[in-house]
Amino acid sequence: MNIPSTGSPVGFWTASAMIAAIILLSTTGEVLTAAAMKSIGDLDDIRAHSGMNGAIRAVVTCPLFFAGVSFLAIAFFALLLALNYLPLSLVAPASASLTLVTNAVAGKIFLKENVDRRRWTSAVLVCIGVYLLAH
Amino acid sequence: MAHHKLLPRQYLILGLVALCAPLGDTCLSRGMTLLPLVTLAHPLSLVSAVFTPWIGIGIALLIAFFASYLTALSWADLTFVLPATAFGNVIVALFARFWLHEAISLERWAGIVLITVGVGFVANGPSLTERPAPAVEMPAVASHQEAQEEQVR
Numbered sequence: 393m394n395i396p397s398t399g400s401p402v403g404f405w406t407a408s409a410m411i412a413a414i415i416l417l418s419t420t421g422e423v424l425t426a427a428a429m430k431s432i433g434d435l436d437d438i439r440a441h442s443g444m445n446g447a448i449r450a451v452v453t454c455p456l457f458f459a460g461v462s463f464l465a466i467a468f469f470a471l472l473l474a475l476n477y478l479p480l481s482l483v484a485p486a487s488a489s490l491t492l493v494t495n496a497v498a499g500k501i502f503l504k505e506n507v508d509r510r511r512w513t514s515a516v517l518v519c520i521g522v523y524l525l526a527h
Numbered sequence: 528m529a530h531h532k533l534l535p536r537q538y539l540i541l542g543l544v545a546l547c548a549p550l551g552d553t554c555l556s557r558g559m560t561l562l563p564l565v566t567l568a569h570p571l572s573l574v575s576a577v578f579t580p581w582i583g584i585g586i587a588l589l590i591a592f593f594a595s596y597l598t599a600l601s602w603a604d605l606t607f608v609l610p611a612t613a614f615g616n617v618i619v620a621l622f623a624r625f626w627l628h629e630a631i632s633l634e635r636w637a638g639i640v641l642i643t644v645g646v647g648f649v650a651n652g653p654s655l656t657e658r659p660a661p662a663v664e665m666p667a668v669a670s671h672q673e674a675q676e677e678q679v680r
Contacts, residue, residue: 505656510649514610515610521636522613
């Protein structure tokens with residue numbers, strides 16, 4: 393089954409798999425990167441003490457940061473591949489809105505963030521809003 | 528020290544997060560649609576795409592996004608920073624309406640309102656999850672050191 397409204401050359405399931413791959417890879421990358429930045433500490437404070445070079449050194453010497461960036465890089469190439477087959481108006485909102493929800497779940501489970509009712513409501517509102525913007 | 532209420536400079540960083548990502552994505556889309564279809568049989572053609580002008584500009588904007596995103600993550604939660612990235616969609620839609628004079632449907636206005644309300648919801652809350660003070664672990668470290676000193680004696 394092709395996507396008739398977009399004239400895309402790939403079927404529904406292939407398009408879904410491409411978007412799911414972007415969501416999974418970018419969620420993993422973002423959670424690892426967020427964990428890395430929390431372990432490093434406030435970059436503004438580090439820059440105030442050790443200058444810009446010190447802040448850059450603190451980031452690039454963190455192994456978790458490289459793990460996160462690796463996943464984000466793979467997610468980027470998955471996005472490029474998807475954009476080659478699917479329109480931006482489908483790929484960007486679909487991946488962005490669903491990534492918000494998967495990140496809220498991952499943030500609660502892996503980063504132990506306080507995802508309270510306010511943040512869940514926000515994630516759902518933004519998710520629906522991004523969906524509506526794509527139409 | 529983490530700030531639970533944001534400073535104007537930190538709002539500026541979140542603004543850069545919101546602006547650079549959608550502009551970068553738009554450049555990438557424009558660049559990739561100008562290229563012939565890429566197949567999984569020739570994955571290296573994706574690497575050569577990186578050196579085309581539109582994709583180059585898109586990558587530069589995404590690097591600016593990433594630098595501001597990392598800075599924001601160092602003083603705020605992931606679930607606080609992410610809605611700011613979605614707010615970029617609103618900025619692009621407003622650019623399209625008031626600069627390019629494009630028509631925006633009722634659904635899109637509803638989407639803009641929902642995203643704005645959602646981001647406002649998070650922005651009014653604390654930016655960082657409270658953690659127990661590390662001082663709790665200090666006695667354990669101290670007692671470990673005391674035990675080592677005992678052994679030496």
